[in-house]
Amino acid sequence: MTLREKQSEFALAVAQLILWAHHEGYEVTFGHATRCPECPVGSPSSLHKSRLAIDLNLFRNGHYLKTTEDHRPLGEFWESLGGAWGGRFSNPDGNHYSFPHDGRM
Numbered sequence: 001m002t003l004r005e006k007q008s009e010f011a012l013a014v015a016q017l018i019l020w021a022h023h024e025g026y027e028v029t030f031g032h033a034t035r036c037p038e039c040p041v042g043s044p045s046s047l048h049k050s051r052l053a054i055d056l057n058l059f060r061n062g063h064y065l066k067t068t069e070d071h072r073p074l075g076e077f078w079e080s081l082g083g084a085w086g087g088r089f090s091n092p093d094g095n096h097y098s099f100p101h102d103g104r105m
Contacts, residue, residue: 003101007051010099013081014054017097020077021058026065031055031095053098068094 047053071094075085086096
């Protein structure tokens with residue numbers, strides 16, 4: 001699968017995640033949706049730079065939900081779609097949702 005095809009698959013999965021979250025009573029806004037390849041922020045292999053990762057801001061009843069545990073329902077749904085959820089990282093990043101590409105998570 002080419003990178004462009006994987007990016008298209010990722011975009012569709014993000015849409016599914018957002019619709020599922022809305023159905024479950026959450027509101028979602030975008031955090032980091034992409035980073036330029038030459039940006040000094042993040043690791044050189046960041047999936048944000050490949051447009052295969054997104055950070056989402058999560059709200060319920062007007063309140064900002066910022067803990068990894070707050071994101072768990074979305075993270076588990078995301079994993080069911082084949083994605084990697086940052087809440088499982090050794091340094092948890094609960095609002096991070098990505099797709100692997102070329103063996104990277």
